[in-house]
Amino acid sequence: MSNSPLLPTLAATHPLAAQVGGHAGVQTTEDGSLLLKPALPREIDFYQRIAAVDEHDELSKLRKWIPKFLGVLKLEGQLKDANAVGNGGDGNMEVVPVHGNIAPEDKERLVLENVAYGFVKPCILDVKLGTVLYDKDAPPEKQARMIKTALDTTSGETGVRLTGFQxxxxxxxxxxxxxxxxGKSIKKEQLPDGIEKFFPVSSASYPTTPNPIETSESDVSNPHPGLPPILLHCVLTTLQADLEELKATISNIGMRMVGGSVLIVYEGDWERASKAHSTPSGTAATEEDEDDEVEVEIDENGQIVLESIPDEAIEEEEEHQAPLCSLSLIDFAHTRFIDGAGPDEGVLKGIQTVIDLVRQRKDRIAAMLPSDG
Structure with missing residues (x-):
């Protein structure tokens, strides 16, 4: 057993600042790389099942689209019962002592990667999926309320609702x-306006000085949101391809997803976005890379703990480069797998709606690009 010091524990946590949807209570580690999310048993079961399935199982294809699962944090302060570290399904478990304040009602929390980690200026959109917004076990009065919500918002007709964004x-x-x-106030015809608000073309001149140390009051009150057309077109092109792949994956899975979302993140910092677009470091890690990220060892008490990582590796991790954009499937508190039931048509409808909206926006941006001639 190595005598070298262990990695820092999860002692320092604070509320997630960039939470645009979902329920309150999500915490993030001090470095921002991990999320601690209060979880119901069904969501815990979801992540554990996906982590445990064989790579030949159709469910294993969901690993690419969900946040990396690191384990379950119990009230007594341990990560426990993770069938895998990350998405590799290799049977390892990450257990570290936790000394932070945990509310009594949060008996268990999922420990997940923060998919916005590494973005300098993360532009984030939570899109609620599905035409059915209630669980079949919900009380009749809640079912009636959720049916009305679907009819009164864009969910019932399009399978999507823009939950919130930055x-x-x-x-x-x-x-x-x-x-x-x-998102609750707009109608189907206004969805393209919402997408334009989330994917704006900046009216500022390009290039500007990125990340200014000093910003005037007028700049703060009148910012120029968005990316230059060429970078925004790249974001939309990537997202459209990812959405189509995600839809194909879900089309082959008997899953009923109530209250789930797709989370879209793209880089709003021009210099970092340009770097992510033009260099391999802007691409996501492969599953093979992820398998090598964590080393484990057994201490004298039989606990599985993190092996220390060389200083050079830690320094490299501090320079973590996020991709230009990312797409994730999140929120599985009311998700069920039903063998032989076929895909969730309401969720597929929602994903197709997002595909159409992204494609329409991409075509608008393409018209702004200089012609090759």
Missing amino acids: VYGNDSPKPILTPKSY
């Missing part, structure tokens, strides 16, 4: 927030 301007240190109330 967008950065390159010249502003703070994001522009659009609350949940916006």
Whole structure:
């Protein structure tokens, strides 16, 4: 057993600042790389099942689209019962002592990667999926309320609702927030307007000085959100391809997903976005890479703990480069797998709606690009 010091524990946590949807209570580690999310048993079961399935199982294809699962944090302060570290399904388990404050009602928390980690200015959109917004076990009064919500919002007709989003301007240190109330108030015909608000073309000149140390009051109150057309077109092209692949994956899985979302993140910092687009470091790690990220050892008490990582590796991790954009499937508290039931048509309808909206926006941006001639 190595005598070298262990990696820092999860002692220092704080509320997630960039939470645009979902329920309150999500915490993040001090470095921002992990999320601690209060979880119901069904969501815990979901992540454990996906982590445990054989690579030949159709469910294993979901690993690419869900946040990396690191384990379950129990109230007594241990990560326990993770069938795998990450998405590799290799049977390892990550257990570290936790000394942070945990509310008594949060008996168990999922420990997940923060998919926004590494973005300098993360522009984030939570899109609620599905035409059915209630669990079959919900009380009749809640089912009736959720049916009305679906009919009164864009969910019933399109399978999507824009839950909330934030967008950065390159010249502003703070994001522009659009609350949940916006997504609940708009009609089907206004969805393209919402997508345009989340994927704006910056009116600022390019290039500007990225990440200014000092920003005037006028700049903060009148930011220029969005990316230059060429970078935004790249974001939309990538997202359209990812959405189509995600839809194909879900089409082959007997799953009923109530209250789930797709989470879209793209880089709002022009310099970092350009770097992510033009260099291999802007691409996501492969599953093979992920398998090598964590080393484990057994201590004298039989606990599985993290092996220390050389200083050079830690320094490299501090320079973690996020991709230009990412697409994730999240929120599985009311997700069920039903063998032989076929795919969730309401969720597929929602994903197709997002595909159409992204494609329409991409075509609008393409018209702004200089012609080759």
